[in-house]
Amino acid sequence: xxxxxxxxxxxxxxxxxxxxxxxxxxxxxxxxxxxxxxxxxxxxxxxxxxxxxxxxxxxxxxxxxxxxxxxxxxxxxxxxxxxxxxxxxxxxxxxxxxxxxxxxxxxxxxxxxxxxxxxxxxxxxxxxxxxxxxxxxxxxxxxxxxxxxxxxxxxxxxxxxxxxxxxxxxxxxxxxxxxxxxxxxxx
Ligand code: ADP
Numbered sequence: 548x549x550x551x552x553x554x555x556x557x558x559x560x561x562x563x564x565x566x567x568x569x570x571x572x573x574x575x576x577x578x579x580x581x582x583x584x585x586x587x588x589x590x591x592x593x594x595x596x597x598x599x600x601x602x603x604x605x606x607x608x609x610x611x612x613x614x615x616x617x618x619x620x621x622x623x624x625x626x627x628x629x630x631x632x633x634x635x636x637x638x639x640x641x642x643x644x645x646x647x648x649x650x651x652x653x654x655x656x657x658x659x660x661x662x663x664x665x666x667x668x669x670x671x672x673x674x675x676x677x678x679x680x681x682x683x684x685x686x687x688x689x690x691x692x693x694x695x696x697x698x699x700x701x702x703x704x705x706x707x708x709x710x711x712x713x714x715x716x717x718x719x720x721x722x723x724x725x726x727x728x729x730x731x732x733x734x
Contacts, residue, residue, distance in 0.1 A: 548573065548627040549652060550732060551634065551643075553702060554660030555695045556688070557667040557674070558717050559724060563660070564631040566725045570734050574623045577631040578614060582606060583680075601681050603690030605635060605698060612642045619646045627655075635699045640706075656732045657706040660717035660724075667692065 550567065552560040561577060568575035582600060585593030592614065596606045605611075615633055618624060634640040647653055662670075668688060675683030682691065706712040713731040717724060 548655045548732070549630070549647060550627070551630045551654060551657040551706070552632075552660070553657055553699070553706075554717065555662070555667055555699075556691045557670040558660035558662045559721075560631050560660060562721060563658075563724060563728050564629050566721075567728060567732070567734070568629050570729065571627070571629070573627045573629050575629040575631055576618050576624070576633075578611060578618075578633040578635075579631070581614060581618070601687065603682050603687035603694065605694055608636055608638045608642075611635075611639060615639065615642060616646060619643070625650075634702065637701060637705060640702055654706070654709075654711055657702075657712045658728060658731055659703055659712065659714050661714055662717040664692065666718060 548571065550573075552564050554560050561579075564575045564577070567573070582593070582596045586597045586600065587593070592610070595610055599606045611633065619628065630643070634643050643654070671683050671688045672685070674680065675688075681687075703712065715724065715727045715731060
């Protein structure tokens with residue numbers, strides 16, 4: 548089963564992704580986590596991605612599509628993946644489609660997490676002080692929310708047109724939201 552978690556920064560994709568991964572045994576792949584590890588390890592990918600991430604901008608599609616190709620082609624991904632934080636642009640979504648089509652697979656579910664903006668900002672500022680993520684500075688937070696609206700939100704219509712989209716109310720307790728997710732994907 549191929550599941551995409553779509554939603555603004557702070558909407559709870561990572562938290563819910565980990566729960567779905569544990570329930571299904573499918574790997575959760577987060578491009579954000581992979582990029583942060585690459586930056587930390589100062590790999591060529593990390594060096595290319597670093598300043599985009601710090602500014603709250605998307606890492607360019609040419610770079611990300613190579614990374615997506617790499618992760619979707621691993622044996623671990625053969626039976627399904629929980630995709631957290633990608634695709635984030637229409638070009639990335641088309642690349643995911645192409646890669647899955649090569650193995651006669653397709654996206655089964657796309658979940659969008661709906662959370663009011665004030666709550667998103669509150670969560671992201673809280674995370675900044677807990678985890679010290681450099682892109683959780685107030686200016687970068689505003690930028691990331693704007694980038695989400697401009698570049699990623701169009702994917703909602705893209706997947707709605709295909710009938711695979713479910714909107715999940717992203718407020719409430721983690722358990723309540725997890726129940727909504729489980730109902731949406733039928734696990
Ligand atoms: P969040 O969704 O909370 O912003 P992520 O960990 O998903 O956090 O992403 C952090 C940053 O990593 C993004 O702001 C962006 O710079 C970069 N990034 C992650 N995934 C992608 C992607 N699929 N395409 C482009 N940039 C990405």
